[in-house]
Amino acid sequence: MSVSVLPLVFTSGWASGVNAYAVVLLLGVFGATGVTDQVPDALQRPDVLIVAGVLFLCEAVADKIPYVDSVWDSVHTVIRPIAGAVVGALLAGQSGSLPDIAAGAIGGSSALLSHVVKAGTRMAVNTSPEPFSNIALSTAEDLGVAALISFAIFHPLAAAIIAGALLLLGLVTLVVLWRQIRRFRRRRAQRREEKRLAAAGATGPER
Template structure:
């Protein structure tokens, strides 16, 4: 951890870890641990376990599984569904671990922020991919998946090298995700309303 990092910089790292966990949890675990293992970054005490060889092996394997599952329409949505139980609490735990056990108040704040950002990112990703899966062509799905593959390591790098810039970028992307969720929710409500009207106006089937 750079000596110049104060509470604002640490909170930016914590928020980025939480947010990125909502998109690519195993990429966050593996890339953060690998960077610490190679000495590229100084991991806080609470995150040192990520650099353990066994953890790197497990997170690397799961990263490969997640990478492949995210490229298959339909399977990606199922993967997002079962990952709901993992991504949000993991994002909160990683964010809290940036501060460790000696700064309980800030660790708690980081956990709440990290979990909230993980939930927002996960919801936006899941909803967008589910909507795109309605299209018969796979290229939009692959494009979104590859964008996520590139975005997560880019944001992790930015958080460790330029944490305040990362905080500004994270705020902008979170706002965009919230707007996206709001628009998707409006679209879904309109679709359900049309379906209800169609069903209520349908004539009952005539007996043979």
């Protein structure tokens, strides 16, 4: 057992903001199969694993459909941060090296930030008419969560550094994307107004 569970709490919080059900499922499986002793019994229960598995499959489908993914993200604006906080508190309780309240705050905060990045990025991607970008992004997110949680079990500090870098990169990317979208919309609105004025002038009364 690690001296401090803080890196794992932060990483699981970041991952919960992207896909909370995958985090619960992966941690539960790792704990139930004896891969690690850092996972609390509450996450290893068969009923928890079954529910997490079913909801993970639902998210895997909804997350790849344009606009449906944004609706799903809206519903999970509260669920993902809460999941990150609960998982963090449970991990801290299992370890005994970090107060539950502090772990919950860290897990919930990192989950909220990564959720904002995910939801905002999806809204930006949905401005594209084709569905392939959604499928590619969703698949990359699922694989990223699985890889980082698995890595965090064995190398928690390194995984936390990667999660922090991904969170920072995501926030910067989100800001850049929305600035570009705003500029594109302004230019499109300007062109429409110019066409409208041109059409109005062409059809105006002759003198």
